[in-house]
Amino acid sequence: MRPTTITLLACSFALIAYAAPSLAQARAPDGARLLGTNPLAFLLERQPRLFVTPMGEILAGGRFAQRVDSRVTWPADTALPDLALHFIVSYTSGHESYRRSGVRIDLAHELGPTRLTGSATLASGAGAGPQQTITLTFGAIFPVLRFEVRTAWLRSATSQNSRHIGDDISIPAIPRPASKISGNYTDGELHALRNLDRISLGVTGGYRFGGEAWGSRRWLFGEAGVPAPVWNRLSIIIAGGVRPERVEFAQPGGRFAQFGLRLEIGSPRESVTLPPPVSPPGTNTAATTVVQLGLDHYLIRLYQPARSSVELKGDITDWEVVPLRRSMERDDLWETTVHKPAGYYHVNIRVDGGEWITPPGLVAVPDRFGGSTGILNLPTSQEVADAQS
């Protein structure tokens, strides 16, 4: 089967999968109607967000390369939504330059404790990389681990500008003429992810088990993301180790050390909020808000000034402790996203490692264990529409 056909089939499947619930909901009572009647309209009703990531890299052999990746993403959310559309533009310079642009569609579906993901990318480029690329990725996300299988089909690709002998040894680039390489490869990758306060840490190991093997077949690298102390839209990214060659965006493989900045520009997250939050007795601050980001996708935000950590557990997390991240908009807001149907949930929070308490502003009810819990209502689209009007 041709790669184009596979991609078209995947996209069609995605649209059918997401249109079906929409059609079902369209027949449902008013209170259960979706914001949009089809996935495309639903996406376009959301706000986009622009990410720009300039990177500097030191590669094996002492070479230096720079790259700038940018993408416009719908919806404007950094977490994995059920459906997302990205427009990607990247530029790599160094020994040879490569420009690439394309479109990517992401799908995700909650299945018990696992989140299944799939994405399809169509891209074209000019320079020291393939002219056309189709990439299909399927994966599963667990609380700390993410597993991914990725297959890429490339046309008119030039090989990378360094060659590898064995798994870890690279020699300086030997420029090769733009040859007509039509190849493909399949990678399996396992990522371990951990957030420590505001620092995100990740380790990725993988193996190229099918198709062309440009460079190393095995890799292992680590990366860390640290928010910049001066501006919360800016993050510092540091990575290093042995990575695979990714011909589709002219990324040389082998040993590398990388330092980069990630800049997030553009619209803020949508402010489709419920009525103003309520302060509990004894406090005088606004407290807990829920923002609907998409179908069964919500942002939960707590106002907790001068705190070093805020954690949440409840029906929405299977009562597993989830650390909240500091909002990129304000240091005193803590947030997390959840993928749950609209409805009635119980939650507790813990601030700075203290006691578990009812989140400020929520109705507190006895929890049947001698404590209390807060009632969190994730609103239906209709309730959000009412609140907006």
Place this chain on the structure above:
Amino acid sequence: MRSRSRLRGTLRTISAVLLVILITGEAEAQDLRLRERLEPGTAATVIALMDSARTLELPTEPLVQKALEGESKGATGDAIVRAVRSLIHDLVTARKALGGEIGEGELLAAATVLHVGGTPGQLERLRLHRSHAALSAGLTGLAYLISRGVPAEQSTDLIVAMLNARLPGRAFATLQELVETDVRAGAPVTTAATAHVNALIRMGPSDRTSGGRRP
């Protein structure tokens, strides 16, 4: 003709198999979470209670969540089983009071009302509003008023009045906000609740922005 009916039969069989897979798959996923997180004896008892709940056509996910909540809060196995039993009892009572055709969210909210001190008779008074989109918010509002110390019968009067006035769901959250503001300023909770409910009803369902004038 025969091939068409054969096709129909095959489709029916496939649908039935898929349905069974879906149901058993969900039950297995629930069981797995319990077995992973609870002591074996507690998990077995909770799973047995869930089977009973299933035969009563009650939602089982809230029971799983209650058990996981107990585990995460360090409750003993006995306490977890008691909590799940008590939740089943409240769910059954709530469904009987509100009628069978009620959503899971509303049912759970109604069970909470019972748990905080409401009675089945008070829930029955909300039965007429089963199709009201704001019922879930109304039940949460009722649980709030009762747990805040407003007498249950008077709380029910206030919530029924708001539902009769066809106020939208967020009016109940607004009520909570206004009552809390007044209580912080020193007003008695029942007085504050009564005044704000009256104000919200006077403003009617068409007002969608303000939480009501101060009485």
